[in-house]
Amino acid sequence: MIKPLVTGLIGFGNIGSGVLRAMAERAEELKARLPRPIVLKSIADKDTTTRRDAPYHKDQLHGDAAVVLEDPEIEAVMELIGGVEPARTFVERALRAGKHVVTANKALLATHGPELLALAAENGVGLLYEGAVGGGIPIIRTLQQGLSANRLTAVRGILNGTCNYILTRMAEAGLPFDQALTEAQEFGYAEPDPTYDIEGYDTAHKIAILASLAFGMDIRFDDVFVHGITDIHPVDIKHARELGYAIKLLGIAQRHASDGSVIVRVHPTLVPLASPLGMVGGVFNSILVEGTPIGPTVYYGRGAGPEATSSAILSDLMALASDTHGFNAARDARLTVRVGERTLRPIDQLRTNYYIRFSMVDRPGAMAEIGRALAEHNVSIESMIQHRVELAQGMATITIVTHEALEKDVQGAIAAVEASEKSAGKAFVLRVEE
């Protein structure tokens, strides 16, 4: 007699509804593929009244998470609340009670992942989170298993569909940021309060999780340098294109060949127009993983939404239900073991190419001022665009792309230019990835 995998759901929003729909629609194939049927016993959510577009009976829905967390019959808990609290408390209680946890909560994992994974291992249960990054793209499993034989050197990704939609619209329709954001909100691609997405926090949570897996290090949200997309001007997108680049918000984690140290950062980035990342438009995600011996590999798909995310969450439930003699949590824990010392390198030690837009007083000598400041800080110019763009009265915009330089030097040069009388305002910096 085979015991079904009895599950409980905490947090009954769009994602949760999507998971229940997917489970119902796929019931027959799940039966054929899995040795153990997956059963949803109870659901907990503050809102017990709103009818959801999902197959469930109202008696299954309760206002108190304890109904799920304290039910000895429930073997696996889906945590789909999002945010750190109360999600963290619920997940800890579930793990301590010996229940597997399936979550799509990137904020929780990026801030407390290592402790929670350790707690899961202690209690001999699994903590699965395929849905936390990349929506339907199975990037977590790919890093844990598919690429496990490689020494990974870099992960670069378009990880936030909202930002990519906004940047795509700015590029295609020449919209200013605010207008593109408003449009994204109208289409439901951006939240009424878009801060978490447009300031890069969502991407930072995701790249922290990917970096931890890729490098086997304890890397958290606080370790990530973050700069969002709110201050990108249409002129930057125009300049970038003239130079053969698109501007994308990337999460980037790189391991330095020299000492194995890692820099993890999120910022708008110039990427070649005809590259696996430069080509990605709209709300899609794309993740470039590089390693030895494998070389470059790319994973592309829908990065968010109930459909994509429910595919990831259901694949985690299927992993739990695919072992007749119980899910092998020990193995799961092994795959997320720390194999490297945590050696992070500060952003000012970054070496890359830079795009810098200077706002100068529209008077002779402005260019000379910039040239001098850059030279004094060992930053050499690869290409330059000078436009009398009237971003403000009597102001000239001078945009350059540097050869590879040290972030510290670039910031020094910029400070020097901004301090000069020829400066008409702050410079705007973007980093370049070839």
Next chain:
Amino acid sequence: MIKPLVTGLIGFGNIGSGVLRAMAERAEELKARLPRPIVLKSIADKDTTTRRDAPYHKDQLHGDAAVVLEDPEIEAVMELIGGVEPARTFVERALRAGKHVVTANKALLATHGPELLALAAENGVGLLYEGAVGGGIPIIRTLQQGLSANRLTAVRGILNGTCNYILTRMAEAGLPFDQALTEAQEFGYAEPDPTYDIEGYDTAHKIAILASLAFGMDIRFDDVFVHGITDIHPVDIKHARELGYAIKLLGIAQRHASDGSVIVRVHPTLVPLASPLGMVGGVFNSILVEGTPIGPTVYYGRGAGPEATSSAILSDLMALASDTHGFNAARDARLTVRVGERTLRPIDQLRTNYYIRFSMVDRPGAMAEIGRALAEHNVSIESMIQHRVELAQGMATITIVTHEALEKDVQGAIAAVEASEKSAGKAFVLRVEE
């Protein structure tokens, strides 16, 4: 006391050497990640004299596969010979002896996969083959696990680096096929006898394997419609580009929404230049998987070579070594279970757009002849290019792209045109994927 995973290798060529190198280079991380160390005990290959560029002791190398197959201490066998026989016999013997098998042998799996997987299940061991398709791209695991929650509807892939290199060079340098092939052979991207690659057989083996996994059906090499790239003329690539397409050799497996029937085919295909497949150049592979609820996802990477393939093979060994209480073969078998009836649809029932290059006598009425024949067979023209390309004396080339039409009708129309006195030779057909 933890028992190491003792392995044996049969077939000591480039791939085998690459695996041994990768195991040595990654020794430390393998130790950290795996509960059981992986040990290579013995190697079997006909050639026991040639020194390989890999870390092994000559005493480990034997001429007789029995040394590996009959050693009770060996728990897992790597079969890296390639080809159906004697690989099939060796794999069967290993499975019957209760040994796990790791192979990259696409020909073997595409012809006898279902029997071998069943034999593995009977004997409670695993048959792992991540290296058989897509080189370092973990597409097998992705279909088995990552996308397991989806109802997959289509798999389209550039699966053969040799063909993609040749087509890329034909497009970029305008080379004729023969010259591009010679170049590929000089660079070692093509075999001295390139038949297996350029006739599409390699791609057909791979798409049969992917289709079986994606649709849970028993689909074999013999079920695949195959047409290679040898008869592509530079003018076709030129025409395709004028129409906004690249020509790529694709393996395509589609499930029809109406009745769930599947067509599996390999042929040169027109794909939009700026698409995830159209952009792929050189020896890289790219695989587009579509399903519900996930939508489109793409997987890109190096498709061949000892580096990429050894990453896949080593990831399979790591899967075997990651379970302290033995690899869960039952689970592995489950993931390849047949969930669907095998319902294949013949190629003449295909509905798509067609690119047709007619060779006509350079005389009035040629176009009228083509128009009449197409109309009589319910095939309508979407766009047309007429060139007096002198492929032969006094011959006109008329190239059209049709609206969606039935393959049967298209072939009928072509036969009618070829039978007419206005025809100056056989027509050349390519299919289009939007």
